[in-house]
Amino acid sequence: xxxxxxxxxxxRAFDVHAIDYLLKPFTGDRFRTALARVRERLDRxxxxxxxxxxx
Amino acid sequence: MTIQVDEGTxxxxxxxxxxxxxxxxxxxxxxxxxxxxxxIEVVASRQDSRLLITVTDDGLGPxxxxxxxxxxxGLGNTRARLEALCGxxxxxxxxxxxxxxxxxxxxxxxxxxxxxxxxLRVLIVDDEAVARRRIRRLLAADPDVTIVxxxxxxxxxxxxxAAERPDLASLDVQMPELDGFGGGGR
Numbered sequence: 499x500x501x502x503x504x505x506x507x508x509x510r511a512f513d514v515h516a517i518d519y520l521l522k523p524f525t526g527d528r529f530r531t532a533l534a535r536v537r538e539r540l541d542r543x544x545x546x547x548x549x550x551x552x553x
Numbered sequence: 554m555t556i557q558v559d560e561g562t563x564x565x566x567x568x569x570x571x572x573x574x575x576x577x578x579x580x581x582x583x584x585x586x587x588x589x590x591x592x593i594e595v596v597a598s599r600q601d602s603r604l605l606i607t608v609t610d611d612g613l614g615p616x617x618x619x620x621x622x623x624x625x626x627g628l629g630n631t632r633a634r635l636e637a638l639c640g641x642x643x644x645x646x647x648x649x650x651x652x653x654x655x656x657x658x659x660x661x662x663x664x665x666x667x668x669x670x671x672x673l674r675v676l677i678v679d680d681e682a683v684a685r686r687r688i689r690r691l692l693a694a695d696p697d698v699t700i701v702x703x704x705x706x707x708x709x710x711x712x713x714x715a716a717e718r719p720d721l722a723s724l725d726v727q728m729p730e731l732d733g734f735g736g737g738g739r
Binding site: 501504507517526529530533 | 673679684688691692695698720721722723724725726727
């Protein structure tokens with residue numbers, strides 16, 4: 499997850515599959531949204547891992 | 554089969570399919586080949602922020618050369634999963650039990666959150682101390698977050714990511730030595 503004062507790196511962040519891109523200054527709410535996104539993606543990954551292990 | 558779970562650990566989350574292979578190992582390698590009957594004991598307890606679980610059998614123990622090889626394969630998979638889930642915050646040992654048998658001891662962070670079994674482990678990377686403090690404050694407000702460290706430059710971030718294997722790295726882009734792209738990519 500990138501946290502930066504510059505918006506010009508967003509495309510590169512997208513290229514490396516960043517989970518989110520926070521532009522400084524950001525609000526507490528925006529940060530919590532980012533954490534929620536991270537959890538969502540990690541939960542999906544873990545579910546996939548378990549499904550794979552069971553096969 | 555005895556299961557002894559301390560009252561304080563009943564709400565603890567344990568990663569799916571973590572214990573089952575250990576119990577299967579105890580049956581297959583500890584008991585089945587050598588005895589018509591045996592005991593397996595699973596004990597869970599809490600020590601501060603750690604969850605301790607042991608699986609003990611009264612079979613021939615881990616020293617049997619034929620058994621130990623296979624035991625190690627099973628443990629190797631469990632070890633790899635633990636490492637992926639908890640980084641360096643876990644421990645898994647196989648030892649002799651007294652008076653005989655084998656005991657696998659497992660130690661993981663104590664977590665009770667319903668959704669995720671483990672807390673989100675986060676590394677903060679920013680060259681500005683003010684920014685690091687702000688991010689640290691926001692993260693600390695979340696009970697299911699563990700801050701594994703903070704770094705002021707990309708090179709130390711690369712080292713910290715390798716050592717701690719965080720779930721998430723919060724990366725600044727323009728930093729001395731190595732920018733966030735180098736850090737995340739490596």
